Amino acid sequence: MTQDVEMKDNATTPSQSLPPPPPSTLHHLKEIASVIENGSKSNEVRRIGRAVRLTIALRKRLTASVLSSFIDYALIPGSDPHPRLSSYLPKEDDQAMETDTATSAAQTQGKQLSPELEIYCYFVVLLFLIDHKKYNEAKDCSSASIVRLKSLNSRTVDVIASRLYFYYSYSYELTGDLAEIRGNLLALHRITTLRHDELGQETLLNLLLRNYLHYNLYDQAEKLRSKAPRFEAHSNQQFCRYLLYLGQIRTIQLEYTDAKESLLQAARKAPVAARGFRIQCNKWAVIVRLLLGEIPERTVFMQGGMEKALRPYFELTNAVRIGDLELFRSVAEKYATTFSTDRTHNLIVRLRHNVIRTGLRNISISYSRILLADVAQKLRLNSANPVADAESIVAKAIRDGAIDATLDHANGWMVSKETGDIYSTNEPQSAFNSRIAFCLNMHNEAVRALRFPPNTLKEKESAEKRRERQQQEQELAKHIEEEDDDDF
Template sequence: MTADVEMKEVQALSNSVSSAAVPSTLQHLKEIASLIETGAQAKEVRRIVRAVRLTMMLRRKLRASVISAFLGHVLTPGSEVLAKLSSYLPKPDEHEMDVDTAASAVQGPAKHSIPELEIYCYLLVLIFLIDQKRYDEAKVCSSASIARLRNVNRRAVDVIAARLYFYYSFTYELTNNLAEIRGTLLALHRMATLRRDELGQETLLNLLLRNYLHYNLYDQAEKLRSKAPRFEAHSNQQFCRYLFYLGKIRTIQLEYTDAKESLLQAARKAPVAARGFRIQCNKWAVIVRLLLGCADWRFGAI
């Protein structure tokens, strides 16, 4: 009997030690915040890229309690941005609190939050709202993030801003209000061009093309595409999207050869994990193949 009790105590102790050795989601977010601060100070965009990538890996573990504790850690207490972002979060339940949430309250929050961290906090809250399917609140949050971005002109923000542009359009698409933001996207594209934000230009151009094609406005999409400034692609994902939209435009314009080349290139360059995107490319490629009437162009070559 005594041996059984001792075994249970040893097992409970080992479990507690092993769980304490694994960093919590809040600790991971703090490390990401440090990475963003270092990248902003050293003007190293690759650190910001890594921070965004790590955030996407954590998105399934995000909870309201964790995000609330993180906001209190990195944002200035009593600031407007802290109050605004906290209003989008539901009140966390006690059972949702992480182990180190109480410890984070003891540590003093940042006295002055840098713009990169503020924009990142908008992104974090927005991702949480979308994953929780609270689309109306996500739409309001995304609009607030765009308003904040207009007043920030720092190259370290460009990577985070590109993600916010995408989710801004995505939330309006989810709520069937995509036409409402077309003028805003055009203004943001002009702003990105003036600021020489090439990643922002790529992202916003694709969002505008998607906006036009969503409503079958192919002539306006081609007019915008032809007048858009030329630059070297910085994101393979954005370049693949651009080729896909170009292939759709060329198909409607009866330029089947150019459409075929664009769709084939988009399918080849797309990441293996982007299965849905590759399927869409293949569907449009089949349409072009049928229109061309090329019997020797096999579907397996796509």
């Protein structure tokens, strides 16, 4: 009896210790395809968006063999997109094909292909080509997907279409042919406007602004932005990009106050995972604040993961803060390549006058009376007649209100006036009003960003629909961060 019991226990132990095998990438793609089909049948855009977010989570696991098997599963073998998409994938000698591929392909022959699933196949193949640096094939694939999208007018396709628009422009940008698609992007923006595809309008407007700014066509970008139809933002990523491009346009147009507000708002709204985007926003914001005469706080340059990228701008800020023109020249020459890559070199040239003005302000605070020759020496003006240059600089600073002083032309002095009480002026009130306006604006944007399920007050939901909706909201909250990691 004891031996039989021991034999039974030993027999049951191995089966209980074996864990179930993890689902494969192809299995996940099939589940995403079912989500897309259910979303297209029920006309629910949120399910399509959830499918896109799940795909981004699988992006690093996509291989040619998996995508080939998925195309055989999702597309009808005799359809037009099947051989086209298969031709973009490299042929591998030892493709690890799934065991259920043949049966799945046989099942897809009897059903009709949905447009959402077809566009999704273009999307996953395009992601694979860009990740594996096959940029020429990515251009061909994205162009073919855009031709197919022009013939589709469905709101359930718009979520995937907006991603295809982005990667369509990105593939041409990687090959240096961004100017070739400008006319096509304008045509697509017109089509999406006529179809009331607001998400597509947001994406294409940002792509057109990026296209113009890439070639320094700031006037054309401003004309397009001012003439484009206005609508409420639907995507936080696209809205952040729009604020960045708007801030860059305003900076070039010398509208520094509006530019500062747009750039800082873009940096605040961007997700933490979008580090590269936030670095770009902070670079431009630092330059704009310096042009406005402000000195950014040290904490701006000490943000996590951004210290190395913002190091040149930290040294530049230090030179402007001190008002040392020689130090400013050395920093500009040291990081000239970095500033040219960031497209901020022309803005840094404008900062030379701010450096001189800051140094002059420090001199006026330190000295009640000083010779213009000493002013030229302290500012390190290297010119043929530094005293005359110092006199003109001091006169302009007095006229602009940068310093409170007078010029004694007879003796060649700059005489500073005593500093009054700032609380007797309107400066504290204006600063307080600006902070109140900022808080009210943030509150209004937060209220506008609230989203409510449709028809919650018009009809009662059944228990099953309520449970399904709660499950979708939980899954949406789970994968919302994965959406932020992709596009920046």
